[in-house]
Amino acid sequence: MNVVVCVKQIPDPAAPQRLDPETKTLVREGKLILDDSDAYGVEMGLQLAEQAGGGEVTLVSMAPGGETSGLRTALAMGAAKAILVSDDALKGSDALATAKVLAKAIERAQPDLVIAATESTDGYTGTMPVQLAELLGLPSVTFAKKVSVGDGAVQVQRQTEAGYDEVQCPLPAVVTVTAGVVEPRYPSFKGIMAAKNKPVDQLTVAELGIDASQVGLAGAGQEVTEVEDAEARSGGQIVVDEGEGFQQVVQFLEQLKLV
């Protein structure tokens, strides 16, 4: 079984984030890393391909500046190869434009299953994978907390408001996985070395046959108009507990008439 895993490469979320003063979009430059949310998808893809007794995992990513650091991490985990779409025309693309680009790239890989995360750490629109499924003409099952494959179908425990649903879906399909669905492996030294020589196929928008006016800021169809500081919630009273700290909480509850 061949699996495509969508992986987003993002600026380190631990580093301070910054907005472009002109476009007011998040600045995504410099070294990018594998979005933590996608490490689960990579692991899931590897496990499912293994369980199916063959096939490989192909990574698909859209990122600026020919960035491959995040892809190398996922290749080191065990993915076989990667398709990277990188093009200046893509700067400022919204989720729908991203879906159009990734759909074209994924069509080349002809996978049985496409995996993405429920939402990315930096964009968190959570809509890209479903837009992608629609463009590919595929069914989708979002919010998977357990996934297995068999008999040409994928079985998913899908998170719901009340608990979870057991969903069955014929392949090919798009599945989005939640954090914690599996435990991502750490790349081994051997894996890291092997990743250096794994193929990364880099493509431009034109090579995918996409009209540049459809993507990037030009094709976004939405814009950020202003950014201001939120009304700050001022920190209140801080008490160091020396055994009687709970009394402060009791008094606070009394003031609120909750006890």
Next chain:
Amino acid sequence: MSIERVWVVAELAAGNPVGTVLELLTQARATGTTVEAVSWGPDVAKAAGELGNFGATKVYDVGDIGEALPGGPVAGAIAELVKGGTVPDVILVPTTYDGRDIAGRLSAMLDLPVITNVVGLRVDGDEVSSEHGLFGGAKVARARFTGARPWIFLVRAKSFAAEASGGGAPEVVAAPAPDLGARNAAQVKARHVEEQSGPKLDEADVVVSGGRGLGGAEHYAMIEELAKLLKGAAGASRAIVDAGWVPYSHQVGQTGKTVKPTLYIACGISGATQHLVGMKGSKNIVAINKDQDAPIFSVADLGIVGDVHKVVPKLIEALKSRS
């Protein structure tokens, strides 16, 4: 020109509109002149009265979708209406599991973008701009559409207060889903409902949440006990949901629930931006954390720098001895 027609995607649960739908209907009345709803499932006729009571004058009924997931069929039905010439100016979709699927499918079907994670809307003549929290709510961004309508907004729970308009029963018209072929092939085989006692997390007046600082799954019991004593609900950070200590339904934050209780008590939670967005709107916040530099203290009205294993049991004893 102003904003004329606003549609609300009206998800139902156990025959009633989910809370966010009532919030969106209320906001829709302030956004446009005509408010209509799109709903699905076997209970639409039953729920129509409540949708009317919150301002919907018409309900498009997609009908019973059987065991299909709603994303495809509901988006398909809306896309049919739009392509047939019934074009709303704005579509408001609740940020729920199914709402996100519907918005995503619809966006691709109509080739129109979606603005997500909306927490506020402002109408200026024929302009609608949305409000978003950035960096865990430290900044507020405004966004708007620059292209064709309908403008699709995915709105987070608790962004608006729900208020009935006292409207009468709406007209219910059938708006069946088209045949989507393979795109609609996913089928629900079984539904599992997790046990829940006490008030619901997103409706409770008091929420007591625990994080990794509890040190182990077995210590979550004290969070539940404190919540129960305060007639509240027990919440959690994602760290302990991912670790499997508590079910996902307890998660507060960006990928979990948004809560706005009278009181939120955070125990052993660091206060990562993704957690803060889900609880910063609480009227009062108490934080208990042993690290005085934990970011949670920056939003707390009362911060106790201390060990949860010492402070919380004493608090529980004190509350018990009063009742």
